[in-house]
Amino acid sequence: MKSAVWKSALLGGMSLLALAAQAAAGEVRVTVAEYSNKTGPYFAEIEKSFEAANPGIDVQIEVVPWDVLLQKLTTDITAGTNADLSIIGTRWLIDFVQQGIAEPLDGYITPEFKDRFIETFLSPSVLEGKTYGLPIAASARAMYYNKDILSKAGVENPPSTWAELQDAAKKIKESGQDAFGFGLQGKEIETDVYYYYAMWSMGTEILNADGTSGLSTPGALEAAKLYKSLIDEGLTEPGVTSLSREDVQNLFKQGKLGMMITAPFLSNQIKEEAPDLKYGVAAIPAGPSGARGTYGVTDSVIMFQNSKNKEEAWKLLDYLFQTEQRAKFTEGEGFLPVNKEVAKGEYFVNNADLAAFTALLPDARFAPVIPGWEEIAQITSDAMQKIYLGKPEDIEPTLKDAAAKADAILKK
Amino acid sequence: MNHRALPYLLTLPSLLLAAVVIFWPVYDLIQISTHEVSRFGQLREYNDFANYTALLEDPEFTNALLRTGLWTLLVVGGALLISIPVAMILNMDFYGRSAARVIIMLPWAVSLTMTAIVWRWALNGESGMLNSALRGLGIIDVNIQWLASASTAFPMQVLIGILVTVPFTTTIFLGGLSSIPDDLYEASALEGATPVQQFRYITFPLLKPFVNIAIVLNTIYVFNSFPIIWVMTQGGPANSTDILVTHLYKLAFRIGKLGEASAVSLVMFAILLVFTFIYVRLAMRETRA
Numbered sequence: 001m002k003s004a005v006w007k008s009a010l011l012g013g014m015s016l017l018a019l020a021a022q023a024a025a026g027e028v029r030v031t032v033a034e035y036s037n038k039t040g041p042y043f044a045e046i047e048k049s050f051e052a053a054n055p056g057i058d059v060q061i062e063v064v065p066w067d068v069l070l071q072k073l074t075t076d077i078t079a080g081t082n083a084d085l086s087i088i089g090t091r092w093l094i095d096f097v098q099q100g101i102a103e104p105l106d107g108y109i110t111p112e113f114k115d116r117f118i119e120t121f122l123s124p125s126v127l128e129g130k131t132y133g134l135p136i137a138a139s140a141r142a143m144y145y146n147k148d149i150l151s152k153a154g155v156e157n158p159p160s161t162w163a164e165l166q167d168a169a170k171k172i173k174e175s176g177q178d179a180f181g182f183g184l185q186g187k188e189i190e191t192d193v194y195y196y197y198a199m200w201s202m203g204t205e206i207l208n209a210d211g212t213s214g215l216s217t218p219g220a221l222e223a224a225k226l227y228k229s230l231i232d233e234g235l236t237e238p239g240v241t242s243l244s245r246e247d248v249q250n251l252f253k254q255g256k257l258g259m260m261i262t263a264p265f266l267s268n269q270i271k272e273e274a275p276d277l278k279y280g281v282a283a284i285p286a287g288p289s290g291a292r293g294t295y296g297v298t299d300s301v302i303m304f305q306n307s308k309n310k311e312e313a314w315k316l317l318d319y320l321f322q323t324e325q326r327a328k329f330t331e332g333e334g335f336l337p338v339n340k341e342v343a344k345g346e347y348f349v350n351n352a353d354l355a356a357f358t359a360l361l362p363d364a365r366f367a368p369v370i371p372g373w374e375e376i377a378q379i380t381s382d383a384m385q386k387i388y389l390g391k392p393e394d395i396e397p398t399l400k401d402a403a404a405k406a407d408a409i410l411k412k
Numbered sequence: 413m414n415h416r417a418l419p420y421l422l423t424l425p426s427l428l429l430a431a432v433v434i435f436w437p438v439y440d441l442i443q444i445s446t447h448e449v450s451r452f453g454q455l456r457e458y459n460d461f462a463n464y465t466a467l468l469e470d471p472e473f474t475n476a477l478l479r480t481g482l483w484t485l486l487v488v489g490g491a492l493l494i495s496i497p498v499a500m501i502l503n504m505d506f507y508g509r510s511a512a513r514v515i516i517m518l519p520w521a522v523s524l525t526m527t528a529i530v531w532r533w534a535l536n537g538e539s540g541m542l543n544s545a546l547r548g549l550g551i552i553d554v555n556i557q558w559l560a561s562a563s564t565a566f567p568m569q570v571l572i573g574i575l576v577t578v579p580f581t582t583t584i585f586l587g588g589l590s591s592i593p594d595d596l597y598e599a600s601a602l603e604g605a606t607p608v609q610q611f612r613y614i615t616f617p618l619l620k621p622f623v624n625i626a627i628v629l630n631t632i633y634v635f636n637s638f639p640i641i642w643v644m645t646q647g648g649p650a651n652s653t654d655i656l657v658t659h660l661y662k663l664a665f666r667i668g669k670l671g672e673a674s675a676v677s678l679v680m681f682a683i684l685l686v687f688t689f690i691y692v693r694l695a696m697r698e699t700r701a
Contacts, residue, residue, distance in 0.1 A: 070665055070666075071664075071665035074451075074452055074453070074664070074665055074668070074670075077452040077453065078452055078453030078454075078670075095451045095452075095668065098451075099450050099451055099452055099454070101452060186560075186649065187559075187645075187646075187648060187649065188646060188648075237537075237538065238537060238538075238555065238557055238560075239537040239555075239557025239559070239560035240560070241559075241560045241561065241648070241649035241650075242536075242537055242557050242558065242559035242560035242565075242649075243537075247536070250539075251538060254539070256538065372667075374666055374667055374668065375666075375667040375668075375669075378662070378666060378667060382648075382650045382651060383650075385648055385649035385650035386649075386650045388649075389560070389561055389649060389650070
């Protein structure tokens with residue numbers, strides 16, 4: 001008797017859930033990441049204009065902060081209540097593909113459609129010969145420098161190598177300005193990436209040619225020692241492990257940092273929040289061998305395999321990836337153009353800041369497409385925090401330990 | 413009407429509700445934690461408690477477990493030590509008592525996440541309020557990087573934890589104090605009892621059931637408290653301020669090990685269950701004696 005009551009209660013609850021998950025005909029639900037306060041209004045506009053042009057299709061946009069996007073997707077997918085389309089970090093794509101969650105889009109893509117994209121940015125979304133995502137946002141990293149701080153310190157040109165950077169930071173420190181030389185990020189998302197900039201210029205890749213972790217190579221050690229010496233000589237801001245990327249960017253906007261490495265969207269923020277700041281954008285410093293690397297990132301829109309309205313969803317994608325829509329989004333958010341036509345537009349051709357980023361694209365590395373990448377990134381970030389806080393003699397064992405942990409994941 | 417069945421019948425609706433919101437998820441967690449699971453929660457084969465052995469072998473889990481114990485002990489203990497005198501003062505009749513009560517209760521009205529975000533700003537090394545206040549007062553010359561290492565970040569988190577736990581605890585004690593009849597104090601004063609003796613022999617013993625409630629409820633809340641540590645340090649740097657909930661969140665939603673994360677949450681559930689059970693037994697025995 002009792003168990004019958006239980007069962008009926010459970011069944012009742014489940015059927016309610018099932019009802020909620022059932023998509024209405026012609027409805028396209030989209031989960032989008034909130035890149036800035038312009039993202040929501042942009043997609044609201046898209047929803048309005050697309051629905052006006054396509055009566056019968058009801059678009060529903062859910063804007064989710066970046067930090068919780070993966071969590072939301074995980075819980076939605078587990079519960080079977082995911083949307084039809086979603087923005088994801090392209091570095092997560094392999095998990096979505098291996099679990100059969102992302103739908104291959106090749107059936108919909110025409111040669112004309114494919115030709116809209118810049119190859120460098122489309123290729124990370126292609127796995128095993130199939131296109132699973134369309135790059136909606138792309139960015140790379142370059143070095144921002146504060147012209148006033150550098151000139152007051154007697155540095156004429158922005159440093160082009162790490163040795164020059166260290167020298168410039170020393171001069172900034174000696175000039176007694178209320179500013180720090182080099183902004184080093186030591187907390188939260190992309191703490192590992194900030195370290196890769198130095199590591200790549202020492203000739204080490206994230207993965208060695210044999211597929212093991214690059215963290216145990218001499219190049220990785222050199223890079224860690226470089227950052228550690230910058231910290232120990234007081235050439236960075238104090239307390240690096242308490243500063244996230246946004247915190248370092250804020251210091252730069254306040255005119256308290258000589259140099260830092262970050263994404264193109266900082267230009268947009270400076271334009272709005274600190275229009276008087278005199279800054280320039282230059283390449284990421286090179287290592288002794290001339291090697292340098294920047295981090296290329298794309299976010300992709302994927303279609304879910306269990307979507308009930310794939311035709312309608314594709315229509316929306318086709319609309320989203322037209323030049324006009326793309327240009328508006330890319331300019332507003334401060335990303336790099338992923339569409340060829342957008343890149344030819346006046347805004348991008350005449351933008352010196354963005355030119356510095358595009359010039360670095362041949363040196364761009366994307367996050368490796370391997371399962372378990374997020375865990376390896378976390379291990380690397382943790383190792384960096386230990387190194388930044390620890391003693392110089394602990395650098396090597398910390399890196400070796402992290403490499404061993406990463407290798408254990410890579411072997412699986 | 414059968415009187416013996418009546419209590420069960422009356423509690424049935426809430427039992428059913430509990431079944432849906434508590435037992436069902438717990439059952440689900442047991443399923444996930446004893447199976448191999450995909451990145452997105454699809455169950456694979458049963459895996460001989462591999463998720464649990466993985467936890468035991470992970471030093472980060474053990475560290476987080478011990479730190480959770482410390483965190484709970486310090487926050488609950490600190491909140492109790494502060495709340496008893498605060499409640500006694502607020503129970504006295506003085507000018508502006510209502511205003512004082514409101515001020516003490518205010519941190520409760522603000523969401524925990526907001527409090528944590530404001531503190532994260534206040535503890536910012538270069539532009540934080542706390543550093544500029546300390547500098548203004550001439551207490552420090554060089555900015556303290558509060559959140560840069562666990563040695564300063566964790567104590568601050570504990571202090572903030574205490575701050576937000578005090579209002580609730582004080583409310584419980586205020587209720588307790590108002591239930592103590594004034595005659596007891598008058599009579600003891602006539603017999604020449606000092607305020608310290610009054611506290612020791614009247615206030616504290618009569619407040620004890622309320623202290624017990626406060627300990628049990630606060631332990632459950634604080635043990636599971638996520639926002640303060642997550643917002644301020646995300647358990648970092650290098651996992652040095654991780655407690656079990658933040659460790660669990662990273663396992664599940666950063667790294668995608670849903671099986672191990674479910675195991676952690678069941679371990680937490682078991683610890684709280686055992687704690688509550690033992691504590692309630694002890695407390696009940698005391699009152700009976």
